[in-house]
Amino acid sequence: MTTTSTPGLARFNTSQDDAALAVLHEVCASSAWGSKLLAQRPYATAEDLFTASDAALAELGVKDLEEAMAGHPPIGRPKPGDPTSAREQRGMAGASEALKAELLELNLAYQEKFGHVFLICATGATGEQMRDAVKTRIGNTAEEEREIVRTELGKINRIRLTRLVEEDKD
Known part of the structure; x- marks a missing residue:
């Protein structure tokens, strides 16, 4: 995939700017x-x-990261009707009510401390793994957490961009 264009990438490259920007906004709300990605097509x-995504992400300031995080629902509460959110949080689908309640409590404590949702690349993670990550990360400083969030956002963006470029439909 690194040496040739895919149908999804070709479609993205040739779409109108407003359509491409809308697609990028679905990947990352910043x-x-x-x-930055649109300008480099x-x-x-x-x-x-x-590579362009990673570079653009590395350049985001605090406000830009906040904007990006605002596009993500809390863990355990995917956006209703959003298949991407549901797919990414699949690990919570079979979680017990006790685990969901614990995660909600931890999410609220995290949000109170940092002022934004707990962001983790949830794809492939179990509810227990996500809970344990919140428990660990809530002890971080704001600066430490901001860099972890940047890393997690990069993972999420890459997964979503991969889906975008591999799409075969018109």
Whole structure:
């Protein structure tokens, strides 16, 4: 995939700016991140797009990261009707009511401390793993947590961009 274009990447490269920006917003809610990726089109390969995404993410300031995090629902509460949110939080689907309640309490404590949702790349993670991550990360400083959030956001963006470039439909 790193040497050739895919149908999804070709479609992204040739779509109108407003349509491409809307697609990028679904990947990451940071308008600064989306604008940077849009400005660098066309991408020869998916790897070029991923590299541009990582570079744009590394340049995001505090407000841009806050904007990006605002696009993510709390763990255990995927956005209703949003298949991406439900797919990414699949690990919570079979969680017990006790685990869901504990995670809700931890999410609220985290949000109280840091002022934003707890962000983790939930794809492939169990409810217990997500709970344990909140428990660990709530002890971080704001600066430590901001860099962890940046890393987690990068993982999420890459997964979502991969889905975008691998899509075969029109």
